[in-house]
Amino acid sequence: MGNHSDGSPNHSGTVATAGQNEVEKFQDPGIPPHRLRLADTDPKAAKRAERQVAVLFGSSVVGTVIFLVAYFAIDLGPDSTIATIRLQNALLGIGTAFAMLGIGTGIVHWAKALMPDHEVSEERHAIRTEDDRQAAVRIVDDIVEETGIKRRPLIRNTLLGAVALAPLPALAIFGDLGPRPDDKLAHTMWAPQEGKLKRLTRDPDGTPIKASDVTIGSAFHVIPEGLNELHEGKLNEKAKAVVLLMRLNPESLKPSAGREDWSYNGIVAYSKICTHVGCPVALYEQQTHHLLCPCHQSTFDLTQECKVIFGPASRPLPQLPIAVDAEGYLVATSDFKEPVGPSYWERDEHERNINS
Amino acid sequence: MSATSTANAPAFVAKTKGGRITDFVDQRVGGSGILREFGRKVFPDHWSFMFGEVALYSFVILLLSGTFLTFFFDPSMAETHYDGSYTPLKNVEMSVAYSSSLDISFDVRGGLFMRQVHHWAALLFVASVSVHMLRVFFTGAFRKPRELNWVVGGVLLILSMAAGFTGYSLPDDLLSGNGLRIIDGVIKSIPVIGTYISFFLFGGEFPGTVIISRLYMLHILLVPALILLMIVIHLFMVVVHKHTQYPGPGRNDGNVVGYPLGPVYAAKAGGFFFIVFGVVALMAAFFTINPIWNYGPYDPSPVSAGTQPDWYIGWVDGALRLMPGVIGDFHFEYVIFGQVLTLNVLLPALVPAGLVFTVLFMYPWIERWITKDDREHHVLDRPRNAPTRTAIGMAGFTFYCVMWAAASSDLIATHFHVALNDVTYWLRALFFIGPVIAFIVTKRVALALQRKDREIALHGRETGRIVRLPHGEFIEVHAPLDDYKRYKLVGFESPVPLPAVPNEHGVVTRKEKRRAALSRFFFEDRVAPASPAELEAAHGHHGQHEVESAEAQKTLSH
Numbered sequence: 001m002g003n004h005s006d007g008s009p010n011h012s013g014t015v016a017t018a019g020q021n022e023v024e025k026f027q028d029p030g031i032p033p034h035r036l037r038l039a040d041t042d043p044k045a046a047k048r049a050e051r052q053v054a055v056l057f058g059s060s061v062v063g064t065v066i067f068l069v070a071y072f073a074i075d076l077g078p079d080s081t082i083a084t085i086r087l088q089n090a091l092l093g094i095g096t097a098f099a100m101l102g103i104g105t106g107i108v109h110w111a112k113a114l115m116p117d118h119e120v121s122e123e124r125h126a127i128r129t130e131d132d133r134q135a136a137v138r139i140v141d142d143i144v145e146e147t148g149i150k151r152r153p154l155i156r157n158t159l160l161g162a163v164a165l166a167p168l169p170a171l172a173i174f175g176d177l178g179p180r181p182d183d184k185l186a187h188t189m190w191a192p193q194e195g196k197l198k199r200l201t202r203d204p205d206g207t208p209i210k211a212s213d214v215t216i217g218s219a220f221h222v223i224p225e226g227l228n229e230l231h232e233g234k235l236n237e238k239a240k241a242v243v244l245l246m247r248l249n250p251e252s253l254k255p256s257a258g259r260e261d262w263s264y265n266g267i268v269a270y271s272k273i274c275t276h277v278g279c280p281v282a283l284y285e286q287q288t289h290h291l292l293c294p295c296h297q298s299t300f301d302l303t304q305e306c307k308v309i310f311g312p313a314s315r316p317l318p319q320l321p322i323a324v325d326a327e328g329y330l331v332a333t334s335d336f337k338e339p340v341g342p343s344y345w346e347r348d349e350h351e352r353n354i355n356s
Numbered sequence: 357m358s359a360t361s362t363a364n365a366p367a368f369v370a371k372t373k374g375g376r377i378t379d380f381v382d383q384r385v386g387g388s389g390i391l392r393e394f395g396r397k398v399f400p401d402h403w404s405f406m407f408g409e410v411a412l413y414s415f416v417i418l419l420l421s422g423t424f425l426t427f428f429f430d431p432s433m434a435e436t437h438y439d440g441s442y443t444p445l446k447n448v449e450m451s452v453a454y455s456s457s458l459d460i461s462f463d464v465r466g467g468l469f470m471r472q473v474h475h476w477a478a479l480l481f482v483a484s485v486s487v488h489m490l491r492v493f494f495t496g497a498f499r500k501p502r503e504l505n506w507v508v509g510g511v512l513l514i515l516s517m518a519a520g521f522t523g524y525s526l527p528d529d530l531l532s533g534n535g536l537r538i539i540d541g542v543i544k545s546i547p548v549i550g551t552y553i554s555f556f557l558f559g560g561e562f563p564g565t566v567i568i569s570r571l572y573m574l575h576i577l578l579v580p581a582l583i584l585l586m587i588v589i590h591l592f593m594v595v596v597h598k599h600t601q602y603p604g605p606g607r608n609d610g611n612v613v614g615y616p617l618g619p620v621y622a623a624k625a626g627g628f629f630f631i632v633f634g635v636v637a638l639m640a641a642f643f644t645i646n647p648i649w650n651y652g653p654y655d656p657s658p659v660s661a662g663t664q665p666d667w668y669i670g671w672v673d674g675a676l677r678l679m680p681g682v683i684g685d686f687h688f689e690y691v692i693f694g695q696v697l698t699l700n701v702l703l704p705a706l707v708p709a710g711l712v713f714t715v716l717f718m719y720p721w722i723e724r725w726i727t728k729d730d731r732e733h734h735v736l737d738r739p740r741n742a743p744t745r746t747a748i749g750m751a752g753f754t755f756y757c758v759m760w761a762a763a764s765s766d767l768i769a770t771h772f773h774v775a776l777n778d779v780t781y782w783l784r785a786l787f788f789i790g791p792v793i794a795f796i797v798t799k800r801v802a803l804a805l806q807r808k809d810r811e812i813a814l815h816g817r818e819t820g821r822i823v824r825l826p827h828g829e830f831i832e833v834h835a836p837l838d839d840y841k842r843y844k845l846v847g848f849e850s851p852v853p854l855p856a857v858p859n860e861h862g863v864v865t866r867k868e869k870r871r872a873a874l875s876r877f878f879f880e881d882r883v884a885p886a887s888p889a890e891l892e893a894a895h896g897h898h899g900q901h902e903v904e905s906a907e908a909q910k911t912l913s914h
Contacts, residue, residue, distance in 0.1 A: 031606030093641020104630030277541025314681035
């Protein structure tokens with residue numbers, strides 16, 4: 001029923017009645033008449049609301065007491081357990097919640113039920129009068145005119161130049177926030193020291209790993225020998241040097257030219273630092289030989305030298321060349337042949353330096 | 357109220373105690389002017405005006421709880437061995453910052469509660485700022501004269517995320533450390549200066565030994581000071597502009613209808629602070645947030661699966677996840693003139709956020725340019741009455757939400773037992789088509805709602821009462837609206853497209869043509885408000901039914 005001509009499908013719902021703008025509008029009927037609340041007409045209801053507000057305020061007092069009791073009566077002594085802390089936390093929270101909600105709901109109830117609820121209308125005034133604004137515009141123009149900055153471009157341009165350069169010292173003074181990067185990102189602890197090859201050791205206890213410990217399908221989280229003994233910059237070194245060690249069926253590895261001797265009996269070591277933004281690539285899928293970064297799900301295929309097969313990383317994980325020393329322990333025959341971790345502007349330069 | 361009083365000139369004497377205090381204060385500091393201006397200032401009331409209040413109040417809670425935490429927190433990254441009462445971490449090597457965070461949680465009475473209050477209030481702060489921004493956008497409250505306040509709001513949104521992130525990193529636990537690692541990776545992808553910025557920020561290589569204390573300074577001094585400054589500017593402008601109001605009978609651009617500040621509005625708003633505080637306290641009591649003791653100290657080697665950033669960083673993290681590093685044989689990281697351009701990180705980190713904030717900051721001026729509307733607006737638009745704007749907003753919101761969902765792609769995969777890769781592929785597709793779908797659907801829904809409003813304004817509301825007329829026809833009785841309700845449905849503007857007009861040289865510039873095209877895009881689909889003439893016509897069509905039902909209404913509503 002009703003007149004559907006305005007919404008007919010022929011007009012796709014749009015109304016294009018002629019003379020749209022001339023059509024008179026509905027008159028504003030003004031603020032609707034005020035309706036009395038129960039508490040306005042019935043003294044009993046008002047009294048009831050009053051009592052309700054008082055009860056709410058009273059519950060706030062109860063909350064405060066709960067808080068104080070929980071704070072002083074529960075002891076976080078040496079023999080307290082997690083359960084004690086949890087209990088205290090819950091009671092402190094309940095106490096605060098009651099204390100606050102009691103006051104809050106009480107005041108709001110008071111305002112809504114008992115305070116005058118007449119809507120009133122107030123005139124808005126222009127933020128500034130037209131006269132003021134014109135005067136202000138004139139003043140600004142006069143000021144600009146009197147400086148003569150438009151007529152004297154030499155002054156304006158030298159000032160602009162000076163102002164543009166003046167903040168440079170403010171930038172320069174932050175130069176000592178950190179050292180120059182140089183090629184620090186290009187080297188890790190795996191580089192042999194004084195001709196001695198670094199052993200691969202377990203993370204975090206630092207015990208060396210024998211090749212015979214690494215069974216097919218197993219994976220080791222590896223740190224370089226000597227990392228735990230560092231006194232300074234331990235985390236910095238660890239953030240670059242952590243490695244994942246896995247053993248696959250040697251046939252499933254297809255080493256590219258130059259990498260034939262980087263593995264031992266199917267044991268391979270790859271940097272654990274994601275080439276995307278540097279999270280540890282900590283998840284190893286035994287069946288598919290995929291490595292997955294839990295931060296952004298970059299997936300690397302171990303059988304293709306950790307080529308990226310999914311996700312936001314763009315570059316394979318760097319491989320650490322390994323061998324076995326005389327005692328049967330796994331060692332790194334050199335540092336990584338490329339910088340590890342996320343890419344940076346100078347990375348390619350560093351890689352070329354490493355390999356030259 | 358005169359300030360001088362001598363024995364023979366009888367001074368004004370206030371009769372009540374409150375009055376005497378007011379008099380006392382005024383004679384000393386002259387506060388009567390402010391009180392006269394604000395004491396009875398009218399504020400419009402609507403539930404959606406609450407979000408800004410929630411933001412303000414959660415900021416106050418953040419200041420209170422944060423001050424408490426600073427008394428116990430030590431932002432040092434020096435190595436120590438844990439010696440507190442949480443036995444699983446006994447003697448574990450960790451930073452002093454992490455150790456003191458554990459002490460706050462386990463050895464300071466109420467410390468855990470304060471940490472939880474602080475963290476929940478922080479999440480609520482960013483959330484309420486965001487929802488408040490959405491409210492302002494969808495109701496058109498950013499229009500003249502409030503454009504600058506919209507910009508201040510946008511700055512506050514960015515600052516609130518900065519405050520959140522710098523605080524999130526402070527406990528130096530495994531989760532926040534990995535968050536910093538990601539930030540470091542993103543910074544390193546910046547061309548030319550990225551490596552330097554990273555080294556300067558971390559005082560050397562990641563993670564270094566200074567980042568926590570530097571973030572601490574930003575978190576407790578610089579960022580909150582800026583937020584406070586912005587809040588002052590924001591509220592000052594609210595006072596200058598007076599609050600906007602929803603359309604309705606008696607409300608127009610020349611007035612402000614609502615409750616006087618004292619006592620009703622002040623009581624409601626003031627009471628609401630305690631309610632916000634109470635709700636945050638309840639959450640802190642029962643919902644664990646950021647249990648740093650489960651994560652352990654930061655160590656570059658381990659990471660747990662299924663970790664999530666705080667919600668407000670999710671969209672940027674999600675964008676990082678969505679970006680493919682390799683498409684076919686094309687690597688997004690490529691070497692140009694011997695230097696590395698890491699587009700697989702740079703693009704998702706900068707482009708979506710840059711796009712969202714650029715459009716957000718410029719939108720008031722974009723719309724003003726298209727509509728050539730230079731009038732002041734104090735009456736809000738109902739979102740349905742600005743279909744194109746609402747659709748643009750929903751498109752942006754969808755864009756944000758797709759990225760946000762992508763930050764949980766692994767959890768979506770494990771919870772719904774679907775392949776992670778498929779989730780990512782779908783979200784990649786939605787990243788592009790989601791906003792388009794949202795735009796179309798929203799615009800159609802808005803127009804449909806407008807049409808429904810027209811129906812109701814002209815023909816009244818369906819009562820569900822079926823009546824059989826003497827000649828056998830069945831009709832449903834429609835109850836007409838009263839003038840007030842009808843005005844709410846018809847009292848809006850429905851602009852028409854503005855065709856291109858020549859400038860003073862009689863030339864239609866290319867810019868003007870573009871503006872006209874955008875104006876057509878904005879307003880060509882439109883539903884005009886019902887007019888009195890149409891109502892007249894509708895009444896002529898089936899007038900007596902409505903009279904009948906109006907009488908029935910009267911008997912029902914005594």
